[in-house]
Amino acid sequence: MARPARIDMEAFARWHHDHAEWARVENGGVEALEKRFTFPDFATALAFVVRVGMAAEKRDHHPDIAMGWGKATVLWTTHDAGGITELDLALAEESDRIRST
Amino acid sequence: MARPARIDMEAFARWHHDHAEWARVENGGVEALEKRFTFPDFATALAFVVRVGMAAEKRDHHPDIAMGWGKATVLWTTHDAGGITELDLALAEESDRIRST
Amino acid sequence: MARPARIDMEAFARWHHDHAEWARVENGGVEALEKRFTFPDFATALAFVVRVGMAAEKRDHHPDIAMGWGKATVLWTTHDAGGITELDLALAEESDRIRST
Amino acid sequence: MARPARIDMEAFARWHHDHAEWARVENGGVEALEKRFTFPDFATALAFVVRVGMAAEKRDHHPDIAMGWGKATVLWTTHDAGGITELDLALAEESDRIRST
Numbered sequence: 001m002a003r004p005a006r007i008d009m010e011a012f013a014r015w016h017h018d019h020a021e022w023a024r025v026e027n028g029g030v031e032a033l034e035k036r037f038t039f040p041d042f043a044t045a046l047a048f049v050v051r052v053g054m055a056a057e058k059r060d061h062h063p064d065i066a067m068g069w070g071k072a073t074v075l076w077t078t079h080d081a082g083g084i085t086e087l088d089l090a091l092a093e094e095s096d097r098i099r100s101t
Numbered sequence: 102m103a104r105p106a107r108i109d110m111e112a113f114a115r116w117h118h119d120h121a122e123w124a125r126v127e128n129g130g131v132e133a134l135e136k137r138f139t140f141p142d143f144a145t146a147l148a149f150v151v152r153v154g155m156a157a158e159k160r161d162h163h164p165d166i167a168m169g170w171g172k173a174t175v176l177w178t179t180h181d182a183g184g185i186t187e188l189d190l191a192l193a194e195e196s197d198r199i200r201s202t
Numbered sequence: 203m204a205r206p207a208r209i210d211m212e213a214f215a216r217w218h219h220d221h222a223e224w225a226r227v228e229n230g231g232v233e234a235l236e237k238r239f240t241f242p243d244f245a246t247a248l249a250f251v252v253r254v255g256m257a258a259e260k261r262d263h264h265p266d267i268a269m270g271w272g273k274a275t276v277l278w279t280t281h282d283a284g285g286i287t288e289l290d291l292a293l294a295e296e297s298d299r300i301r302s303t
Numbered sequence: 304m305a306r307p308a309r310i311d312m313e314a315f316a317r318w319h320h321d322h323a324e325w326a327r328v329e330n331g332g333v334e335a336l337e338k339r340f341t342f343p344d345f346a347t348a349l350a351f352v353v354r355v356g357m358a359a360e361k362r363d364h365h366p367d368i369a370m371g372w373g374k375a376t377v378l379w380t381t382h383d384a385g386g387i388t389e390l391d392l393a394l395a396e397e398s399d400r401i402r403s404t
Contacts, residue, residue, distance in 0.1 A: 042365045043155045044202070046356040047148045049370075050252065053349040054144045057256045062345045064371040067352075101145070143264045147255040150269075151353065154248040155360045163244045165270040168251075245357045246404070249350045256346045303347070 004078070004085040015089050022092050024084075025075070027064070031084050032077035033092050037099050042069045051098045061087050063095075105179070105186040116190050123193050125185075126176070128165070132185050133178035134193050138200050143170045152199045162188050164196075206280070206287040217291050224294050226286075227277070229266070233286050234279035235294050239301050244271045253300045263289050265297075307381070307388040318392050325395050327387075328378070330367070334387050335380035336395050340402050345372045354401045364390050366398075 039045040076088040140146040177189040241247040278290040342348040379391040
């Protein structure tokens with residue numbers, strides 16, 4: 001599967017308008033998308049991490065995740081492309097879907 | 102921690118009246134509680150299993166679980182007591198709580 | 203992705219010769235492959251189930267799993283094909299690899 | 304269960320001598336223990352996180368974890384005690400045991 005190219009700024013701005021909770025951050029010199037999710041306890045946070053992990057395996061594209069009691073922060077970027085791609089947007093949306101179900 | 106004794110039939114009947122979705126089954130000659138849960142896909146079923154597993158570790162009391170695409174069946178019994186105990190009822194209720202959140 | 207067809211008996215016999223721990227069983231009228239794995243405790247069994255689940259998501263082909271304290275039984279079959287396919291053999295081997303690492 | 308008090312410096316030094324791979328770090332103004340574990344891929348890293356999470360639930364004491372492809376960093380501290388306690392040492396050792404099995 002061909003890796004998608006970096007998304008252009010205009011397309012990103014449109015997406016970001018609808019997904020403003022995802023912050024655009026720098027991660028080791030590369031642009032990334034990051035969002036913090038909160039949970040009622042440790043077990044629900046870990047179950048979310050497992051589900052995001054399964055979605056990542058399915059697409060063969062893996063996030064960085066920081067988690068603790070009642071919280072998990074997910075960061076998506078595409079190192080090969082040097083920034084944010086369509087695949088990152090798709091998996092950010094998938095992370096939101098997982099949180100809401 | 103002392104293991105609870107088998108619950109008497111009257112107390113079980115009261116509990117079962119409010120939790121009728123849990124079936125009383127025989128499992129290797131021992132009475133057990135069993136319920137089938139359904140899910141929209143494999144990943145949500147597995148995340149449920151992980152959460153039930155964490156609740157089990159917390160109480161040091163472990164179920165038998167059968168799972169597949171969109172489904173998970175949880176069975177609680179207390180082998181040491183030769184049947185269903187208060188701990189099984191508590192973890193059956195916890196399984197329901199996990200499913201609903 | 204096209205689903206593989208049922209494997210022919212000769213090819214299966216060759217594979218089975220090298221993977222004799224996988225039993226050929228009937229599952230709802232359909233041939234399946236099944237193996238029981240054992241573990242030192244509940245947590246290691248559940249971690250195995252999670253890894254098999256991630257491999258399943260990756261290939262979009264999902265097993266039935268029965269687990270409990272120190273044990274997990276994995277069953278692979280391809281319902282669409284009405285029996286065992288190359289994909290089942292590949293995921294049975296992947297299950298073994300997961301157990302051994 | 305009474306929470307353990309902060310470990311004294313001499314006892315910590317003895318423990319640290321035998322567990323030098325755990326770094327003593329500051330985490331939000333509180334001393335903590337941190338170690339980075341590496342793995343062959345994403346799935347094995349996530350399975351490790353799940354097992355550490357189950358150990359955490361069992362002891363009702365939860366780490367911060369950062370994970371990504373082939374890596375997981377675990378941080379133990381006891382906020383209530385304002386630093387590192389016997390419970391943190393026990394769970395750091397448990398994390399090592401999980402990694403090695």
